[in-house]
Amino acid sequence: xxxxxxxxxxxxxxxxxxxxxxxxxxxxxxxxxxxxxxxxxxxxxxxxxxxxxxxxxxxxxxxxxxxxxxxxxxxxxxxxxxxxxxxxxxxxxxxxxxx
Numbered sequence: 001x002x003x004x005x006x007x008x009x010x011x012x013x014x015x016x017x018x019x020x021x022x023x024x025x026x027x028x029x030x031x032x033x034x035x036x037x038x039x040x041x042x043x044x045x046x047x048x049x050x051x052x053x054x055x056x057x058x059x060x061x062x063x064x065x066x067x068x069x070x071x072x073x074x075x076x077x078x079x080x081x082x083x084x085x086x087x088x089x090x091x092x093x094x095x096x097x098x099x
Contacts (some may be wrong), residue, residue: 001019001022002019002020002028002029002031003019003020004020004036006039006044020032049092051090051093052088052089052090053089053090055093056080056089060073060077060080
């Protein structure tokens with residue numbers, strides 16, 4: 001097992017840590033090195049159980065609805081509902097990669 005600090009909670013100021021598990025010490029060391037490399041490149045995603053479908057709902061509600069007009073919001077919502085969520089809603093965010 002290894003533990004990696006990924007930042008601070010903006011509300012409480014406490015450190016946010018991620019635990020990395022593996023069957024062997026070498027496996028954990030390899031995963032830790034890969035996660036550190038991803039963090040430095042800006043492509044690290046902290047593991048959690050949220051799916052892309054849940055994130056898209058939150059993105060629309062919390063980030064887009066307050067800042068765009070009603071027609072733009074409706075078009076975003078249609079794109080998410082008809083094109084993105086049917087194919088991708090079940091994928092956990094931790095499994096998404098840029099490629």
